Amino acid sequence: MPLVCTVLVLILYLCAHVHNRAYLLARAWEEVIMETQLEEPMLFGAGSIRRNQSFEDKENTVTYAADTKAAWGGWSWPLSVSATSKKIKPVDFIRNCQIGKLALEGIKGAGT
Numbered sequence: 756m757p758l759v760c761t762v763l764v765l766i767l768y769l770c771a772h773v774h775n776r777a778y779l780l781a782r783a784w785e786e787v788i789m790e791t792q793l794e795e796p797m798l799f800g801a802g803s804i805r806r807n808q809s810f811e812d813k814e815n816t817v818t819y820a821a822d823t824k825a826a827w828g829g830w831s832w833p834l835s836v837s838a839t840s841k842k843i844k845p846v847d848f849i850r851n852c853q854i855g856k857l858a859l860e861g862i863k864g865a866g867t
Contacts, residue, residue, distance in 0.1 A: 768832075771800040772823040776834050779819040783838035786817045800824050802831070815840050 775798045786793060790810055798804065800823045807818040816839045822831035 768800055768823060768825060771798075772832050772834065774799070775801050775821060775823055776836060779821065779834070780836040780838065783817040783819055783836055787815045787838045787840045790815060813842055815842070 778796065778798065782793060782796060786808070792806075792808065796804060798821065801821045802824050804819065804821045807816075807820075809816045816837065818835065818837040820833070820835040822833050824831050
């Protein structure tokens with residue numbers, strides 16, 4: 756019976772670790788896209804949640820790090836997730852695409 760309880764508790768904490776990782780990754784992407792800081796997350800079994808952000812001119816990055824505590828022995832499963840997005844200027848991006856398209860058409864036309 757103790758072995759069954761041990762396995763069940765380990766599975767429970769493994770599920771918490773996977774949930775915390777998925778939740779923090781989704782949260783990091785949301786913060787990167789919205790460029791805002793959300794309230795402090797409440798996660799099962801997680802301790803010492805650390806957040807690092809940098810919103811620069813060309814790139815936004817949000818990183819979360821946390822430890823999922825084990826039920827005994829002082830063990831913990833560290834996790835770290837990061838989301839990065841590059842800022843583009845739509846007008847310049849579309850212009851560059853159009854210039855590239857025209858250049859390719861010029862190359863194709865010159866070959867015939």
